[in-house]
Amino acid sequence: MELSTILFLCLIAFLAGYVDAVVGGGGLIQVPAGLIMMPTQAVSTVIGTLKVPSFIGTCFATYQYLQRVKIPFLRILLFTSIAFTAAFSGSLLLTAMSSQFMKPVIFFVLLALAIYTFTKKDLGQSVQKDDIQFPMLKGILICLVIGFYDGFIGPGAGSLFVLAFIAILGYDFMQASAHAKIVNLSTNLGSLILFIGKGVILWPVAIPMSICNATGGFFGSRMALKKGNQFIRKIFLIVIVATLLRLGYDVFLH
DSSP, X not given: OOXXXXXXXXXXXXXXXXXXXXXXXXXXXXXXXXXXXXXXXXXXXXXXXHXXXXXXXXXXXXXXXXXXXXXXXXXXXXXXXXXXXXXXXXXXXXXXXXXXXXXXXXXXHHHHHHHHHHHOTTTTSSOSSTTOOOOHHHHHHHHHHHHHHHHHTOTTHHHHHHHHHHHTTOOOHHHHHHHXXXXXXXXXXXXXXXXXXXXXXXXXXXXXXXXXXXXXXXXXXXXXXXXXXXXXXXXXXXXXXXXXXXXXXXXXXX
């Protein structure tokens, strides 16, 4: 692979790490770029390679959030265990079949996300339950469904986790982002273990991208913690709209 291609992917990884640390959805930037820049590689190889920088970047962002946001240990242990297993299963399915329908699926999911977030002006601006307790079953289902989606398709899982934690469990953007980071870390790990075992990862690409993604994640998480819920919501909407435009062009015009 040419050096210029790797440098471009590193730039994309930095941007993806920054956005992912703020509100999730870094894969919506990283995965399309990877598929475009590595057209001769199998989808499982591209996704597997990109899981490495996603995992490393999320590690750094998660550490930043845990310094400021308190999360019950038993709750997050249950969430991460289920999400890990679901993501591993999704990645296993990806290695066995084609995912050519990836972009249309993501497009319509994001369209629904954008409409919902735009119409709910107060969405995620405050915690909706005094003690943020919730039926455990809802949290388990969120991690199961989105975890599988993350392992099989990937892009947008972080944003889906954030929105689900807000709309279903009543968190604000800060709490939702912190929970999403940890759960997303487990889904990335589940997929990563499978892809390493399959031997499909392009390490000369994955390692430099990981460094850039982690750097972006460090700065993104610090900015999100400093600016708060309103800033995170704005970035969330910008990411979704920009991705909709890009995917809409690929699905309907290209």
